[in-house]
Amino acid sequence: MTPRAHKKSSVKTIKFNHLAIVMDGNRRWAKKHNLNPNLGHKQGINNAINILKKINNEKSIRLKYITLYVFAVNNWKRSSLEINSLFNFIKQTYYNFESLSINENFKIKHFGSYKKLPKSIKEIIENVQKKTEKNSGIQINLAFNYSAREEIIEAINQTIIRKKNANRFKTYLYTNGIPDPDLIIRTGGELRMSDFLLWQSAYSELIFTKKLWPDFKFTHLKLSLLNYLKRKRNYGK
Numbered sequence: 001m002t003p004r005a006h007k008k009s010s011v012k013t014i015k016f017n018h019l020a021i022v023m024d025g026n027r028r029w030a031k032k033h034n035l036n037p038n039l040g041h042k043q044g045i046n047n048a049i050n051i052l053k054k055i056n057n058e059k060s061i062r063l064k065y066i067t068l069y070v071f072a073v074n075n076w077k078r079s080s081l082e083i084n085s086l087f088n089f090i091k092q093t094y095y096n097f098e099s100l101s102i103n104e105n106f107k108i109k110h111f112g113s114y115k116k117l118p119k120s121i122k123e124i125i126e127n128v129q130k131k132t133e134k135n136s137g138i139q140i141n142l143a144f145n146y147s148a149r150e151e152i153i154e155a156i157n158q159t160i161i162r163k164k165n166a167n168r169f170k171t172y173l174y175t176n177g178i179p180d181p182d183l184i185i186r187t188g189g190e191l192r193m194s195d196f197l198l199w200q201s202a203y204s205e206l207i208f209t210k211k212l213w214p215d216f217k218f219t220h221l222k223l224s225l226l227n228y229l230k231r232k233r234n235y236g237k
Contacts, residue, residue: 013060014225020067020181020204022196023048024188025212032212038085043214045093049100054218056104056138061225065139065178067111069196073147076116090144091124097140098128105137111174112146141174148198175200183228185221187213203235 023044030040048068055061071090076083101108110125117125125144155172162168170176181197181204189210193201207224209216 012226012229013062014222014229015062016182016228017063017179018065018067018181018183019063019225020069020184020197020201022069022184022186022188022194023213024069024186024190024194026214028188029212029214037082038089040214041086041089045089045096047214047216049096051216051218051221052100052106052138052140053104055221056106058218058222061222063138065141067141067143067181067197069146069194070142070144071112071146072195073113073145073150074195087118087121091121094121094124094128097142098131101128101132101135101140105135106132107135107137107139108132109139109141109174111141111143113150115145117145139178141178143174143196146174146196148193148195152199170199173199180204183207183225185209185224187211187216203233205231205233 026040026044027037028040029043030037052066055063055066070093071086075086097106097108100106108128110129114122114125151174155169158164158172159166159169164171175197180200180202183205184193184197184201185207186193187209189208189212191208197204205228207227209220209224211220
């Protein structure tokens with residue numbers, strides 16, 4: 001009896017270096033569900049963790065770096081009550097990411113300024129980075145207390161202070177040694193970059209969706225990645 005031929009898998013492997021996500025819409029999601037804004041932030045972080053787990057366990061997706069926009073420098077303009085509550089939750093968030101990284105072999109990297117951050121949060125950030133620095137899986141970059149403009153200005157200042165050539169400028173960015181994002185996804189319906197990876201996104205593909213971040217699931221992510229694969233990238237040529 002002739003052995004039955006194996007069917008070739010129709011699943012296309014999605015391979016690229018760097019995915020970045022602006023996780024927007026947490027507060028609007030909370031308002032939509034008549035919840036406290038803090039619960040929107042909590043749901044947003046939980047959603048991020050669930051998506052990261054599924055990416056790591058999905059054989060058809062191969063990623064090296066994922067950058068998540070967690071907290072912008074401009075977010076300091078929000079009420080002190082919301083910021084204090086958010087920072088309390090951020091502490092738990094970093095603990096959650098530490099636990100996640102132990103189970104999923106993720107490497108955690110902080111992208112952002114340490115200005116205005118409480119000492120307790122600085123210590124947590126440093127601790128999580130140190131504990132995961134030898135992990136060999138996907139590197140998760142958490143853009144927390146982040147501003148692309150401040151990042152660029154600081155890189156210029158460092159280039160001047162250290163009297164380096166202008167071509168050394170990129171080595172002072174948070175993304176030093178990391179390829180620019182292939183794709184940037186922004187949820188929440190806004191059609192702008194909002195001070196996120198302005199230098200690095202020169203030739204990144206962009207996808208904007210009206211889905212609020214807590215409602216943006218793994219299936220939506222896969223559709224976005226497949227959309228990206230259909231695009232022809234000319235890099236200005």
